[in-house]
Amino acid sequence: MTTPPKLCLVEDDPIMGESLRYRFELEGYRCDWFKSALAAQAHIGISDYAAIVSDIRLPDMGGNELYQQLLDEGRTLPPAIFITGFGSIGDAVELLKKGAADYITKPFDLDVLMEKLHLICRDSSPQRETLPPTLGISATMRRLEQTLCRVSGHNATALITGESGVGKEYAARFLHHCAFGDSRQHPFIAVNCGAIPEGLMEAELFGSEKGAFTGAVRTRHGVFEQANGGTLFLDEIGDMPTNMQVRLLRVIQERQVVRVGGETPIPLDLRIICATHRDIKQMVTEGAFREDLYYRVNVVHVHIPPLRERREDILWFTHQFLSEIDPENEHYLLPSAEQQLLQHDWPGNLRELHHSIERATILTPEPAIGASAFSMNGEQTEDNPDMSGDLHNRLMNYEYQIISETLHRHEFHINETASELGISRKNLWEKMKKLGISKQD
Structure with a gap:
C-alpha cells in the first residue's frame, strides 16, 4: 500500500x-x-x-x-x-x-x-534522484550512505565500527532498507551480543529443540532463523565468547544452522551485519578475537566517526529527535539552545543527544526550548545556574531561569512576558528586582 x-x-x-x-x-x-x-x-x-x-x-x-x-x-x-x-x-x-x-x-x-x-x-515526490539524508547531512555521512547503498547490492557480511552511541544500528537499518525497502517479508533482527548471558547465548543465537536441556519445553527458533530472508544485526560482536565465535564462523561459512539438541541443518539466506565499539584488529593481535572470524565479518568495513568530528550533524539529529519525541510539534529550539548543543563534545554521541533532547522537552513547559534546558553533564553556565543547595535556593534558581528566558524571548517587553507567565506586571517587576534580573543580563 x-x-x-x-x-x-x-x-x-x-x-x-x-x-x-x-x-x-x-x-x-x-x-x-x-x-x-x-x-x-x-x-x-x-x-x-x-x-x-x-x-x-x-x-x-x-x-x-x-x-x-x-x-x-x-x-x-x-x-x-x-x-x-x-x-x-x-x-x-x-x-x-x-x-x-x-x-x-x-x-x-x-x-x-x-x-x-x-x-x-x-x-x-515519487521519483527523486537524490534521497533525503538518513544518517546525517555531513559530507562524511552522505558518502557513507552512498557506500552502504552500493554494498546493498551484494550479500557480503559487513562490519560497522565506531564509538558507543554513534549510530551503528541506524547504519545497519539503512543498509537493510537499501537492500529490501520497507517490505515486511524481509525481517530486520537486532541482537546485542554483550547483553546475552554466556549460558544462554548458544540457544539465543542458534535456537534449540524441545528437550535439548532442562527447561526447553518447546522448540525455539534462534535469531538466525528469525532473520532468515532478511538481515541479522549482531551488535557488540567483540563481546562474544571465544567458543561462540567458533560456531558463528561455521554458520557464516556454511550458511546453515543446527539448533542446540538438533541434527538437521537449516539453510540460511540472510544478510549478516556485525558491529562493535572495540578495536577488533587489536583484539585479534591479543588473541581475544579469532582471526579467521575477523576476516569473515570484515568483508565490508564501515567506520562511523563520533559526533564531535561531524558537528554539522548535531542540529540535524536534534531536529530529527525532537520530531520523534514531540510528534505534535509543540516545541522548538531557540538559537541559544542550538548554540549550546553545538559547543558540546557529546562523548555519548547520538545516545546522549537523544537523552538530552528528551529531557529538555519533558522539563520545558513552554514551546520555546532555551539553552537553560540543557545541562551538559552537570556543567554550570550562565544559562544554567547552580541547582545545588536547599529547596528554597533551587526554586529561586529555577524561577530565575524561567523569567530570564521568557524576558529575553520577548526582548524585555514586560506586558508580553507577564502575559505568558500568567502574572501581573507589578508581580513581574517585583520578581525581577528580587532575583536581580536586568536588561543587561
Whole structure:
C-alpha cells in the first residue's frame, strides 16, 4: 500500500489553518501544521514532505525569510507554494526566483490550490534522484550512505565500527532498507551480543529443540532463523565468547544452522551485519578475537566517526529527535539552545543527544526550548545556574531561569512576558528586582 504524500502547512491563522488541513486530508494527503516559521524550520528539509504550503506573513518570521534561511542551511527543499493576503507580488516573484514552485493570493479558491498541489506532488515526490539524508547531512555521512547503498547490492557480511552511541544500528537499518525497502517479508533482527548471558547465548543465537536441556519445553527458533530472508544485526560482536565465535564462523561459512539438541541443518539466506565499539584488529593481535572470524565479518568495513568530528550533524539529529519525541510539534529550539548543543563534545554521541533532547522537552513547559534546558553533564553556565543547595535556593534558581528566558524571548517587553507567565506586571517587576534580573543580563 502506497503511503500518501505528506504536506508541510505553515499558517498562523487558526481558522485558515484548520480549513486547509481539513481539505488536504480530505484529498488524501497527510499534513503537518505549524503555526510559526520557527516551528516549521525544525522540520523542513528533514521530514519527507512532498510540498510546502506557507503563508508569507507569519508572526515570527516572513515566509520569504524562512525560505531563504533554509536555502542558506543547504537543506534539500520540496516544492513550495506561498500564500499572501496582501498582494505582495514582489515578494512572491522573488520567492519564485529562489526556487519556489508557485504562489497564490488571498482570497483564493481552494480548488485552484488543490490543482497546484496535485500537479506538484505528482511530478516531484515519487521519483527523486537524490534521497533525503538518513544518517546525517555531513559530507562524511552522505558518502557513507552512498557506500552502504552500493554494498546493498551484494550479500557480503559487513562490519560497522565506531564509538558507543554513534549510530551503528541506524547504519545497519539503512543498509537493510537499501537492500529490501520497507517490505515486511524481509525481517530486520537486532541482537546485542554483550547483553546475552554466556549460558544462554548458544540457544539465543542458534535456537534449540524441545528437550535439548532442562527447561526447553518447546522448540525455539534462534535469531538466525528469525532473520532468515532478511538481515541479522549482531551488535557488540567483540563481546562474544571465544567458543561462540567458533560456531558463528561455521554458520557464516556454511550458511546453515543446527539448533542446540538438533541434527538437521537449516539453510540460511540472510544478510549478516556485525558491529562493535572495540578495536577488533587489536583484539585479534591479543588473541581475544579469532582471526579467521575477523576476516569473515570484515568483508565490508564501515567506520562511523563520533559526533564531535561531524558537528554539522548535531542540529540535524536534534531536529530529527525532537520530531520523534514531540510528534505534535509543540516545541522548538531557540538559537541559544542550538548554540549550546553545538559547543558540546557529546562523548555519548547520538545516545546522549537523544537523552538530552528528551529531557529538555519533558522539563520545558513552554514551546520555546532555551539553552537553560540543557545541562551538559552537570556543567554550570550562565544559562544554567547552580541547582545545588536547599529547596528554597533551587526554586529561586529555577524561577530565575524561567523569567530570564521568557524576558529575553520577548526582548524585555514586560506586558508580553507577564502575559505568558500568567502574572501581573507589578508581580513581574517585583520578581525581577528580587532575583536581580536586568536588561543587561
